[in-house]
Amino acid sequence: MNSGAILEAAGLTKEFKGFVAVNNVNLTVERGSIHALIGPNGAGKTTLFNLLTKFLQPTHGAIRYQGRDITRMQPADIARLGLVRSFQISAVFPHMTALENVRIALQRRRGDSFDFWRSEKVLSKFNSEAAGLLADVGLTEFSDVRASDLSYGRKRALEIATTLALNPEMLLLDEPMAGMAQQDIERISALIRRISKNRTILMVEHNLSVVASLSNRITVLARGKVLAEGDYAAVSKDPRVIEAYIGA
Numbered sequence: 001m002n003s004g005a006i007l008e009a010a011g012l013t014k015e016f017k018g019f020v021a022v023n024n025v026n027l028t029v030e031r032g033s034i035h036a037l038i039g040p041n042g043a044g045k046t047t048l049f050n051l052l053t054k055f056l057q058p059t060h061g062a063i064r065y066q067g068r069d070i071t072r073m074q075p076a077d078i079a080r081l082g083l084v085r086s087f088q089i090s091a092v093f094p095h096m097t098a099l100e101n102v103r104i105a106l107q108r109r110r111g112d113s114f115d116f117w118r119s120e121k122v123l124s125k126f127n128s129e130a131a132g133l134l135a136d137v138g139l140t141e142f143s144d145v146r147a148s149d150l151s152y153g154r155k156r157a158l159e160i161a162t163t164l165a166l167n168p169e170m171l172l173l174d175e176p177m178a179g180m181a182q183q184d185i186e187r188i189s190a191l192i193r194r195i196s197k198n199r200t201i202l203m204v205e206h207n208l209s210v211v212a213s214l215s216n217r218i219t220v221l222a223r224g225k226v227l228a229e230g231d232y233a234a235v236s237k238d239p240r241v242i243e244a245y246i247g248a
């Protein structure tokens with residue numbers, strides 16, 4: 001294992017009824033990096049992301065996280081090891097406030113029963129921890145707003161706060177900027193930069209200007225294979241990458 005690596009995939013392959021969506025991919029994510037996975041539509045990004053987060057089982061290949069083989073582990077088990085995928089928006093409880101959502105995520109991490117919350121002292125301790133996480137994502141003034149009443153961008157920030165409640169060492173973000181207005185993109189970019197200070201981030205992202213400004217390492221996929229790897233300056237000049245995007 002490469003000493004700087006936190007996550008390594010070797011020979012990762014996923015076939016769907018004979019169609020090879022991810023084809024013998026080797027990927028190394030360095031500890032502390034913001035690593036982006038890009039590529040034209042149909043390149044296999046979502047499939048690879050689902051393999052790495054254990055939402056899909058690979059046909060062949062292996063995945064190691066912090067030196068440990070996680071190839072056959074379940075998402076909940078790898079979350080306990082510190083590798084966490086951001087929740088889908090639907091996993092945020094719409095009728096609960098931002099604060100309550102984060103508190104429940106903290107509760108999930110501890111695996112406590114609901115009875116536990118009947119203690120006022122414990123409740124106030126976790127409320128203040130939840131408030132701290134909301135401050136980290138810039139949602140302090142929205143603590144008491146129901147999740148369903150938050151703007152799209154703020155819902156995503158809340159989703160990141162509930163993910164941070166699990167105290168991950170590595171965060172996997174699935175298109176964090178999807179469907180966002182420019183103002184939200186700037187806010188979430190600043191947030192990702194901030195939370196990356198003591199964490200590793202791997203994200204699938206379509207918005208190439210976001211990828212250019214945030215990532216220090218980029219893997220370009222095309223037709224299920226790694227086409228190029230490097231920083232943005234390098235991959236954006238690569239003729240094979242240009243051709244894959246134009247030809248897509």
Ligand code: ADP
Nearest residue numbers: 016019021039040041042043044045046047048
């Ligand atoms: P991307 O995220 O880069 O757009 P995907 O990983 O979604 O690409 O898809 C890669 C290829 O695998 C596509 O051709 C897609 O149709 C195919 N694919 C993805 N999921 C399935 C599935 N469950 N069954 C069959 N084919 C699939």
